[in-house]
Amino acid sequence: MNELISVAEAEALIARHMPSFGSERVGLDDAAGRILRGPIHAERDQPPFDRVMMDGIALRRSGSLPRSFKLSGVQLAGMAAQTLLDEDSCIEVTTGAMLPDGCDCIVPVEQTRRDGDRYVLAEDYQPAHRQFIHARGSDCVIDALLLDAGTCIGAPEMAVLAANGVTDVEVAIVPSVAIIATGDELVDVGAVLGEGQIRRSNDRALAAALRTRGFHRVALSQVADDLGATIATLDALLATHEVLILSGGVSMGQRDHVPAALHALGVRRVFHRIAQRPGKPMWFGIGPQGQAVFALPGNPVSALVCAIRYVMPALLASMGTVTEPPEHVCLDGAVDTNANLTCFVPAHVQHDSSGRALAHPVPSRTSGDFSSLPRTHGFVQLPPGQNIVVAGTAAAFYRW
Ligand code: AMP
Numbered sequence: 001m002n003e004l005i006s007v008a009e010a011e012a013l014i015a016r017h018m019p020s021f022g023s024e025r026v027g028l029d030d031a032a033g034r035i036l037r038g039p040i041h042a043e044r045d046q047p048p049f050d051r052v053m054m055d056g057i058a059l060r061r062s063g064s065l066p067r068s069f070k071l072s073g074v075q076l077a078g079m080a081a082q083t084l085l086d087e088d089s090c091i092e093v094t095t096g097a098m099l100p101d102g103c104d105c106i107v108p109v110e111q112t113r114r115d116g117d118r119y120v121l122a123e124d125y126q127p128a129h130r131q132f133i134h135a136r137g138s139d140c141v142i143d144a145l146l147l148d149a150g151t152c153i154g155a156p157e158m159a160v161l162a163a164n165g166v167t168d169v170e171v172a173i174v175p176s177v178a179i180i181a182t183g184d185e186l187v188d189v190g191a192v193l194g195e196g197q198i199r200r201s202n203d204r205a206l207a208a209a210l211r212t213r214g215f216h217r218v219a220l221s222q223v224a225d226d227l228g229a230t231i232a233t234l235d236a237l238l239a240t241h242e243v244l245i246l247s248g249g250v251s252m253g254q255r256d257h258v259p260a261a262l263h264a265l266g267v268r269r270v271f272h273r274i275a276q277r278p279g280k281p282m283w284f285g286i287g288p289q290g291q292a293v294f295a296l297p298g299n300p301v302s303a304l305v306c307a308i309r310y311v312m313p314a315l316l317a318s319m320g321t322v323t324e325p326p327e328h329v330c331l332d333g334a335v336d337t338n339a340n341l342t343c344f345v346p347a348h349v350q351h352d353s354s355g356r357a358l359a360h361p362v363p364s365r366t367s368g369d370f371s372s373l374p375r376t377h378g379f380v381q382l383p384p385g386q387n388i389v390v391a392g393t394a395a396a397f398y399r400w
């Protein structure tokens with residue numbers, strides 16, 4: 001039997017062996033949710049010109065501070081800059097327009113009154129120097145670093161890319177992932193159930209974890225508890241996918257053929273078995289062409305915990321995503337743990353009045369008990385060393 005390794009060792013071994021999936025250029029319309037592979041710099045100063053921030057009039061504040069100004073032109077958003085004639089004149093402006101040359105102040109339209117061809121300032125209104133002018137380069141200057149490599153392109157990033165003339169971007173290739181459910185007892189979701197049979201759910205759960213994180217190239221399949229069939233299925237999938245995620249068949253039972261099948265196909269084992277509960281039988285290895293192979297235990301809680309704790313972070317890191325440290329929460333109740341194992345305990349998280357994240361443990365009675373998981377937000381990681389963890393303990397928290 002293989003020696004158990006710690007959670008930290010498992011994490012480090014995966015990180016050390018994970019392949020890179022490369023990068024590709026995509027048009028901006030296909031870039032949402034993708035991971036940037038290079039930095040993005042400012043195309044020009046932002047704003048690119050002194051920008052009017054209010055509808056109103058632009059003028060120059062002179063020492064004598066006149067109260068009325070002759071309208072000498074109109075400066076709309078999108079027009080090239082006009083020039084103010086003199087301190088007795090003003091130019092009508094709209095939000096987003098260039099500040100006309102010679103002007104140093106915007107007076108909002110509600111602080112003015114129109115009198116023939118003149119604008120008169122509201123009584124007692126004192127315009128300040130450069131008020132309502134968004135100064136050129138005050139947000140950022142040309143060539144400033146705007147987005148780091150490893151950033152996931154969400155709405156703000158998309159706005160920055162578009163505003164800076166980036167028509168296509170270098171992003172991480174999303175690996176093609178095969179999910180393989182093993183087990184003679186499994187039937188498809190819509191099948192008529194025979195005695196002793198259960199519906200396959202791990203593959204759908206794993207696919208959901210992937211798809212909600214932007215991994216949309218996912219294929220599902222099932223294989224019986226048969227060494228030959230497992231070898232044939234995995235052989236075909238290794239040829240077409242960069243990542244394989246298996247569920248079941250990885251323990252020490254007589255029908256657990258996954259490690260032997262992977263060995264026969266030249267997938268090099270990096271580790272088998274982690275000192276953790278649930279998910280102790282997890283297996284990880286690298287295929288002959290660098291494919292990453294994660295073989296997870298079949299129990300639904302184990303499979304999902306291992307996927308969230310190891311597989312998702314590993315895939316994201318391989319694509320160059322900047323990894324965030326885990327959230328921390330405070331337990332609001334005691335939990336039974338195991339002094340020799342890291343325990344992952346599903347928990348419901350809410351914030352108290354001071355904003356502190358409190359985790360209410362919802363321990364599953366067995367690693368097959370997944371019916372209560374939808375009432376939880378993720379799981380806490382409780383290190384080995386004691387058999388009970390008391391309320392008030394701080395713990396790392398991983399969201400489903
Ligand atoms: P195994 O790791 O193959 O021994 O599987 C352990 C248990 O997990 C099985 O007895 C099933 O009840 C359950 N199981 C395995 N695979 C799946 C699956 N794809 N979906 C739902 N439950 C599963």
Ligand code: MG
Pocket residue numbers: 182183184225248249298
């Ligand atoms: Mg099985």
